[in-house]
Amino acid sequence: MSTDFETLLRTAGSKVTPGRLALLKTLHKERRPVPVSYLEKKLTKNLDRVSLYRALDALVGAGIVTSIDFHHGHSHFELAVERPHHHHIVCTSCDTIEDTLCDMTPILAAVAKQSKKFAQVTNHSTEFFGLCRVCAR
Amino acid sequence: MSTDFETLLRTAGSKVTPGRLALLKTLHKERRPVPVSYLEKKLTKNLDRVSLYRALDALVGAGIVTSIDFHHGHSHFELAVERPHHHHIVCTSCDTIEDTLCDMTPILAAVAKQSKKFAQVTNHSTEFFGLCRVCAR
């Protein structure tokens, strides 16, 4: 899997700019879904808020970054490349996150087959909520 | 299959108020996920914005209403009772929504088994995205 962010940006039809490279580098380091506020702080010297949102938009559109909703009132973002497709379990008490691999392909097939209105199911987002072992006591 | 909103509110530990009854009635009529802005307009005479949010909070907490995120920058809400558990496919081009039944129980079991940090998986949210037949052309 490539750490070649430059190529990634090119394939996304985006220009290779210092700001966007810094963004990808940060997401790559984090390896977890992070809120925009966090990226904003980390990248103050590279991208302002507006450019950050626009970059994220472009990257999500190109499938390079995933937008995730944990029902926290704001989006989280995670690098979608370099790792197998996965989902997250979130503790509703302490917000701990754990990655979880899960195979949605049979479900996707069933949904596509069942649907009357849709020509294709291109994407899905799934989050699990629960109680972590610490909070469960 | 009860349309007995009064009982619903009571079991949720909530008081039976005209505003909350009107809210449930509206969600019942709609039978689809609606944004808060929509409810706000429909219910101006019954509940102001703040009371609406607080009522939704209570109902979601009690499992009577589901909060759904279509990546539109705001939440949608749908009545969770009176209907089998289901998910939604959203057209990324025109926002058409179609309900879809899908059985996540095997997935949930797999996730729970696989998880190291979590004691229980209590909930999940899944949305599918795609192109409807109209937009696909």
Add this chain to the structure above:
DNA sequence: AGTATAAACGCAATTTAGTTGCATATGAAA
């Protein structure tokens, strides 16, 4: 290398979503 141009950028202002504090009103239980 030099230049043209569309994409990216930064800043200020704005919109939209959701929340807090507090005083008042009201449903439900005794």
Add this chain to the structure above:
DNA sequence: TTTCATATGCAACTAAATTGCGTTTATACT
């Protein structure tokens, strides 16, 4: 019918995300 916790409304506020616009810059093409 009194009591009291819960629900409500309003105003003010915080936070999230977007728009408009003038400037800069990466890249494609001489």
